[in-house]
Each structure stands twice: as structure tokens, then as C-alpha cells.
């Protein structure tokens with residue numbers, strides 16, 4: 210199985226958490242108050258562009274959920290493939306510029322068709338285009354949260370996609386699975402639903418006779434030996450199963466379960482049938498801020514700490530003081546996100562620096578009383594406050 214690239218953070222777990230998720234198992238699907246549903250290009254488009262019957266079927270499902278009072282945010286792929294016919298293409302172009310052009314043409318068609326289809330239910334749709342850049346910066350992340358929250362209170366149907374026409378190669382998500390998991394955090398969803406052209410995760414490629422459906426994933430062990438490397442088919446999908454398992458891992462670590470199934474079986478799943486693959490949440494729900502810090506934020510620098518600080522601050526959930534910091538690299542200002550690593554270079558946590566990289570050199574290794582005496586009362590020596598860091602998993606495993 211391909212190595213995960215997700216960096217995730219650790220849970221302390223807490224019974225009776227006020228942020229408890231009403232959705233624990235697949236039998237609770239209909240208890241979800243807010244759901245993010247992501248649908249892939251392979252379900253909505255083909256070599257000839259949009260498949261309107263499939264979009265109508267999805268809209269029927271979403272309208273049914275909305276009529277029961279469930280808030281839905283749709284993350285819809287398909288812009289690039291929807292642009293194929295107009296540009297004379299029949300499969301995803303390799304070069305980024307043509308993909309951007311195709312997305313610019315296709316996103317318009319995609320949203321137009323969604324608008325038309327949702328009009329059958331008197332529902333207004335809104336297009337929300339995001340890039341990874343927006344989610345990395347705290348101010349823009351909050352701005353995106355505000356827009357989506359307002360759309361939901363206005364009972365408008367938000368349809369999110371990556372802003373493919375302008376996202377640069379370095380920072381683009383490329384696939385919408387990860388974007389969907391981050392959106393689930395952004396809107397504090399109870400459930401993430403990933404809809405693809407395959408009805409579940411299988412032990413190997415579904416076309417192989419020995420492949421079996423995986424019913425539930427609750428830990429990494431459930432994924433041992435699972436082969437997800439074969440890319441998606443049809444020349445329109447991108448990530449295949451790797452990005453879906455990755456996305457489910459991101460959601461799980463922030464307390465959000467995921468159902469992975471096909472667009473065709475989604476209604477059955479919501480009707481209580483045992484379909485698809487259920488990825489359990491790995492612990493209590495995290496605040497959107499902790500999720501942002503641990504998963505999304507752009508890291509501007511690194512603090513190296515000594516063993517005493519690992520034991521006294523990181524292991525005990527306390528503030529990180531200048532006295533325990535042995536090095537600071539990077540160019541950051543107060544409020545930027547930095548990694549916190551031990552002497553061996555292992556990254557343990559991510560947090561918000563209270564001082565800039567130019568202020569820190571004279572502070573390192575010095576006690577709070579020394580700092581106050583030498584630099585003034587304003588220097589309390591707390592470089593990362595206890596409320597401002599999250600612990601990362603010791604490995605890149607998505608499940609803890």
C-alpha cells in the first residue's frame with residue numbers, strides 16, 4: 210500500500226465531550242446534522258463531459274437529506290472533465306495549463322447543471338472555489354468558514370471545488386478527497402461521505418477476482434495488506450483509493466467518520482443498508498482550530514527542544530518556554546505556525562509562535578526570570594502557549 214502523506218495529531222480522548230459526534234457507527238448515518246458529501250469526477254463525467262442523469266440522481270439524494278433537516282455541503286469534482294467536449298479532449302490532459310483551461314470552461318458548465326437540477330427542488334446553489342493556500346492561512350480559513358456557515362444558515366446549497374483554473378502546481382490539492390476532509394473540518398460536519406464509481410474499498414483492485422469488500426476500518430490494522438495503488442479508471446478520476454483512504458484518515462483523526470461508497474449505492478446507505486466501507490472516527494472531535502493547526506496550516510519554521518522540554522511541556526500539555534528551546538530555524542513572525550521537534554529531529558507538535566524568528570535567538574535557553582531581568586517585563590518566556598499547540602502522531606499513520 211502506498212505510504213500516507215498525511216501528518217495527523219494525537220487524541221487524548223474524553224468521554225462525555227460536549228462536542229461529541231452523534232454519528233458513531235453506520236447505523237447512526239441519519240443522525241448526522243451536517244454532512245459533507247464528496248463526489249468524484251468518475252461518477253459525474255466521462256469522455257464526453259457531464260453525465261447529467263448521474264448529477265440528477267445525486268441531487269435527488271441531497272434534496273432528500275435536506276428535506277429531513279440535514280445540512281449538506283457538496284464537494285464536487287468534475288470541472289476539468291466537464292470542459293473536455295468544448296476543448297476537443299477525451300481524457301485528462303497531462304499539462305497543468307490545459308487542465309486549468311478545461312476547468313475554467315467546465316466549472317461553469319458543472320455549476321450551471323447543478324443549478325438547473327437543484328431548481329427542481331426550489332434550491333439555490335452557491336459555488337465556492339477554494340485553493341490549498343486559502344486553507345493554510347488562518348485568516349482566509351476563517352473567512353472560508355464564515356462564508357460556508359452563512360450559506361448554510363441561508364439554506365443555500367454550497368458546492369465546493371478546488372479553484373483549478375488558478376491553483377498553482379505547488380499548492381494544488383489535485384484531488385478533491387483531501388479537500389473534502391478539510392471542508393468537513395471547516396464546517397464542523399458530523400460525517401464525511403465519499404462517493405466514487407466503486408461501491409466500497411476492496412482488499413485489491415475490484416476487478417480482481419480475489420478482492421473482497423472491506424466493511425469497516427477502525428485502525429491501521431484493518432488496512433494491512435490492502436492494495437490501493439491502482440489508479441482510478443476512465444481517464445477522468447485522479448487520486449484513486451489512495452487519496453480516499455488518506456482523506457478518511459484525516460477525517461477520522463479529527464473525530465469525523467467517513468462512509469465510502471458509490472454514487473449508485475448512497476441512497477441505500479442512507480436507507481440503512483450495509484453498503485460501502487465505514488471508517489470510524491479515531492477519537493473525540495477536535496476543534497476546527499486544532500484541526501487547522503495540525504493538518505492544514507502552513508508551517509513557517511521549526512523549534513528544536515531539549516529532553517526536559519519534551520517531558521515537561523509536550524508530554525504534559527504545558528506551555529513551551531524559551532528555556533527548553535535549543536534552536537529556531539525559519540523566517541516567521543509572532544502568530545505563525547512552527548513545528549516543534551526533539552533533539553533527534555522528530556517532529557512532535559505544531560504550534561503558534563508567540564515571538565518572531567528575529568526575537569528568539571537571544572531568548573533561547575534562558576529562564577523566564579533572566580529574560581524579564583534582561584529584556585523587560587514583556588518577555589514572559591512562553592514561546593508557544595499550551596492552548597496553541599497540537600501534538601502530532603509519532604508516525605505518519607492516519608489512525609492512532
Ligand SMILES: Nc1ncnc2c1ncn2[C@@H]1O[C@H](COP(=O)(O)OP(=O)(O)O)[C@@H](O)[C@H]1O
Pocket residue numbers: 248249250251252286404405406407409410411412413414415435436437438439440441442445446447448449450
Ligand atoms: N483497493 C481498491 N478498492 C476499490 N477501488 C480501487 C482499489 N484500488 C484502486 N481502485 C480504483 O479506484 C477507483 C476510484 O478512484 P477515482 O477514479 O480517482 O475516483 P473518483 O473520481 O471518484 O475520485 C476505482 O474505480 C478503482 O478502479
Ligand SMILES: N[C@@H](CCC(=O)OP(=O)(O)O)C(=O)O
Pocket residue numbers: 248249250251285286287288289290312370371373383384385386445446447448449
Ligand atoms: N478539481 C478537479 C477534481 C480533481 C479530480 O479529478 O478529483 P477526483 O475525481 O475526485 O479524484 C475537477 O473539478 O476536475
